[in-house]
Amino acid sequence: RQQQLAQDAFVLRAFATPYVAQLLPLLETIQQASPFRHLVTPGGFRMSVAMTCCGALGWTSDRRGYRYSAIDPDNGRNWPAMPDIFLLLAQAAAAQAGFDGFLPDACLINRYQPGTRLTLHQDKDEQDYAAPIVSVSLGIPAMFLFGGHERSDKAARVPLFHGDVVVWGGVDRLRYHGVLPLKEAEHPLLGGQRINLTFRKAA
Ligand code: MD5
Ligand code: FE
Known part of the structure; x- marks a missing residue:
C-alpha cells in the first residue's frame, strides 16, 4: 500500500479513497466560482492541463511569469477557500509519509x-522548500514521470490511479517531474478525465 520512490518520496496507494465522496461535490463548487482555464506560459505556450485553485494562494501563469496570487486573475476575486476536508486529507497523507505539521496554503x-x-519541470515558485508537496490523483490513470535533479536525468515511470496520493519532500522536493499524455479511459465517477489536487505551502 505504501511505496517508497526515493528517500523522501512516497506513493500512498488508495489513501484518498475514503475521502472521495466528500471531495467531489466540493470540487464542483470550487470550479463554479473559479472555472478551469488553460494558462499561458511566459514563453507564450498554452498549457494542455486546465487549472484552477483553492486556498489562500493560487498558482497562475501568464506572459509576465509564474506566481502565486491571492486573487483569481479571471474574476478578480479571492480563490475559493480550501475546504476543511481537503486540508485534513493533505495533512493525514503528509503525516503518513513522515511530514508532521504540514500546513498548505495553496x-x-x-x-x-x-x-x-505535463512536460518535465521543477516546482520552484514556493517560498519554503522544507515543506512537502502532496498530490492526490482522481479519475482515469496517468503515467507519472519521476526524474532527478537535472532535466536530462532519466525519469522513472510511476502509474497513478484513482485515490492514490504521492508525497514529496526533503531531498526529493526539487526533482524534475511530469505526466505522459493521458490515454483514453473512462472512470465511473469522473468520466474521461483525471483531476489532480496538489497541496503546497506557497508562502
Ligand atoms: C500532477 N502536478 O499529477 C502533478 C502532481 C504540478 C504537477 O506536477 O506542478 O502541478 S505534483 C508532482 C510533484 C510535485 C513536487 C515534486 C515532485 C512531483 N517530484 O519531486 O517528483 O498534476
Ligand atoms: Fe509540478
Whole structure:
C-alpha cells in the first residue's frame, strides 16, 4: 500500500479513497466560482492541463511569469477557500509519509483529458522548500514521470490511479517531474478525465 520512490518520496496507494465522496461535490463548487482555464506560459505556450485553485494562494501563469496570487486573475476575486476536508486529507497523507505539521496554503487543481500532458519541470515558485508537496490523483490513470535533479536525468515511470496520493519532500522536493499524455479511459465517477489536487505551502 505504501511505496517508497526515493528517500523522501512516497506513493500512498488508495489513501484518498475514503475521502472521495466528500471531495467531489466540493470540487464542483470550487470550479463554479473559479472555472478551469488553460494558462499561458511566459514563453507564450498554452498549457494542455486546465487549472484552477483553492486556498489562500493560487498558482497562475501568464506572459509576465509564474506566481502565486491571492486573487483569481479571471474574476478578480479571492480563490475559493480550501475546504476543511481537503486540508485534513493533505495533512493525514503528509503525516503518513513522515511530514508532521504540514500546513498548505495553496491547492492547485489540475484537469487532464486524453492527450493532456505535463512536460518535465521543477516546482520552484514556493517560498519554503522544507515543506512537502502532496498530490492526490482522481479519475482515469496517468503515467507519472519521476526524474532527478537535472532535466536530462532519466525519469522513472510511476502509474497513478484513482485515490492514490504521492508525497514529496526533503531531498526529493526539487526533482524534475511530469505526466505522459493521458490515454483514453473512462472512470465511473469522473468520466474521461483525471483531476489532480496538489497541496503546497506557497508562502
Ligand atoms: C500532477 N502536478 O499529477 C502533478 C502532481 C504540478 C504537477 O506536477 O506542478 O502541478 S505534483 C508532482 C510533484 C510535485 C513536487 C515534486 C515532485 C512531483 N517530484 O519531486 O517528483 O498534476
Ligand atoms: Fe509540478
